[in-house]
Amino acid sequence: MDYTNNQLHVIYGDASLGLEGPNFHYLFSYERGGLESLVVNQKEWLYRTPTPLFWRATTDNDHGNGFDVKAAQWYAADRFTTCQKIDLTVDGQLVQPLPIAPLNNRYTNHEMANQVALTYHFVTPTVPSTSVSITYTVASDGNIKIMTHFAGREGLPELPAFGLRFIMPTTATGFDYQGLSGETYPDRLAGATQGQFHVDGLPVTPYLVPQECGMHMQTSQLTVTRSTTQNNADQSKQPFSLTFSQADQPFAFSCLPYTAAELEQATHLEELPLPRRTVLSIYGAVRGVGGIDSWGADVEAKYHIPANQDLDFSFNIHF
């Protein structure tokens, strides 16, 4: 393929839309409801499609004040929210309906575009349900801007968190970020210093009972580095990286070997599974951890996330 015109190669598949450039190849799946493959320099970055994230593992304080019970619907939503509808826009034109066979028979293997956007519309299994949309806008250089929208709805419990979860096929060797030192939360970040920080591996803060941990608030850029893949034909151990950066506002993230559900499951650190993947959670909103007491005191009101208001956040992926 000749990329001299610096355009995206668009592959109108029967179950997915492929987007290709000189050193990247993305698969936006119609049947899996999300970005199924993010290959940069021949390295796959996704284990499963990214999904909206509504849950951070509950803390001891959450248990004490009953927030875990009040918010329980979001635990289910975190696991079972499904994609209901997909919008495809190529160079500003909505392609409707989705170009699956026979509609895509009109294309060739030489379709090009300057910008392609896909929006995945999710519906939560909460009562009442609400919707989340994730829009991936891919530029011709492969940069992806991700915009996430949560539709506020009366009658829903406050959210533990709202974000997007990326599960990567193998463990990271570490990550570098521009933001705040240490582990920070909305109500616990005054003592942090601003800077560029490197973290080796995927440390899980060793709280006696595994719980939410490893949050980094107010981040402007994050680079995750791995050195292994699951590709049987790729024996290289050379490190490779992917970068997530602020779009409109700084974001929060945690980069751990476990999902919130895995952390939630364990009563001791040694019960956690062997680390084998990287779970990168990018957050637009995080509930505070609280701290007045651990048997009833709520997190201070300004660190709650009401669910009756829209939430939006965005960031970029590049390399």
Next chain:
Amino acid sequence: MQANLQWLDDPEVFRVNQLPAHSDHHYYRDLDEIRTGSSFIKSLNGPWRFHFASTPSERPLHFYSPDFDSADFDTIQVPGHIELAGYSQIQYINTLYPWEGKIYRRPPYTLNQDQLEVGLFSDAADNSVGSYLKHFDLDDSFKNQRVIIQFQGVEEALYVWLNGHFIGYAEDSFTPSEFDLTPYLQDQDNLLAVQVYKRSTAAFIEDQDMYRFSGIFRDVNLLALPAAHVVDLDIKPEVKDDFERGTLAVTADVSGTDAILELTVTDQNKQVVASQTQSGTGKVLFDSMPFDNLKLWSPTNPTLYQLLIKVYNNQHQLLEVVPYQFGFRRVELREDKVIYVNNQRLILNGVNRHEWNAHSGRVITMQDMQNDIQTMLDNNINAVRTCHYPDQLPWYELCDQAGLYVMAENNLESHGSWQKMGAVEPSYNVPGDNPHWLAAVVDRARSNYEWFKNHPSIIFWSLGNESFAGEDIAAMQTFYKEHDASRLVHYEGVVRTPELRDRISDVESRMYETPANIASYLENNPDKPFLNCEYMHDMGNSLGGMQSYNDLIDKYPMYQGGFIWDFIDQALLVHDPITQQDVLRYGGDFDERHSDYEFSGDGLLFADRTPKPAMQEVKYYYGLHK
């Protein structure tokens, strides 16, 4: 006198033949020994012969007799917890009594009972017994001297015998117990026998939120006393109104023969700034000594003066030297109802600290203590509450040197007697107003005072923790007020018994109060300054919202800060056979029920002493008002 097992059942018997509490000064044969260590002290730490019995009825009866055959005894390390040596089940429990749902028990003399219940502890299924034996010979320097044995901490009741003779009995697990061995001592092959009971009536007032252990868990020493010896040293430095001049009053309680006491005080430049000689025995009073150009002790400048007393006999032979580092500082609760130290408003950037080591429980080392001090200094912590018992003897001296304010708490908590499942229900509260429990708790107040009275770091005496309140606790305050004008008295139970408001605490002290409620108290013509004796419960991933407490400092002069709960997670390192790793275990992990599970982990440090991520927040906020 013979030992009586039923002392375990009687709250009015808590010390038998035990020597009176006294100051924690060190003493040496000569000046060189200050560097090299005192030859008057012989440590009995190390391996002891040991027998474990699950109940009192299974204990070896005459094990203290020199002709007892102890061939079937094991060996145990002293100091150490019997549970961690594998003999008895480990249990962590918070407020409820450890026998919850296992044994029905009520404290003697409550619920209108006017007599003891024999067997309440002396014949109880949950009262395990450790029988310890130690042989020792006297060093030459100990021969023909008075010799004292000092147990610095034994949980929770102990009986002592020497060479077959009963020596004494003690309770109060976290306070040193001393007995005079002299009458039965021999130069060679002494047999020391100690029987340690896991429970006694003291269990009702030692219901702290912690692992429940038993055994000899702090140092054991033999102390030789020279012919004349300073038994107690009472150092009373006073700061004048100008904060530049002061006076020093010293009283020495001398045992033995008439002695000549040469006292000198040197300053930080090793210049002698006071000296005086007195002689006598019994209470020896020094004339008040004036001081000019005082350098005050404070957290930012923990300036100490070196007092030295040389004790001579009438032939002017040196018998002992007693050094003590003391400091001048002035603690005042002024008319504006604000606490000042050295003319500056007190702001407590404090933390509660249990003694803890993940390997050995409450058996901690000097290195552990030094590490804890350094961690506090590194993170702008300026105050520590010894929750909820007196700490090891060296702790207070370390705090003097480091410049940490200390709230010195008595060994008292009767939480299970008045609060059940969160509800206040004091129907069988002890000590309450109960005359039968009065002497025990006042004795604890006295011991805490006598041992630690000379430490400038201590600015509050704390009557105890979560024991409700009544006349007995008021009597503890009376004791402190009668003995010590240089410090304030703290008790959190002041919030539960308004009728005792002026008799149990100089401060309004609350736990885990919300910033809004604190502001409300301070806005409504408060009668006492406010402090949080516990706040910012740092369980797991926590410590959010500290800003709101910090804001109170700037807004309300009568808000004096507080003590974060708490310093270090209580968790134990154990080997996990599944992963083959050493892992940290918490309440409930030893099959013990009832337990309060992970509630044992609320520290700013993980149990292995690494700081939790939240520490940077503490350092920041505590750095704003140093």
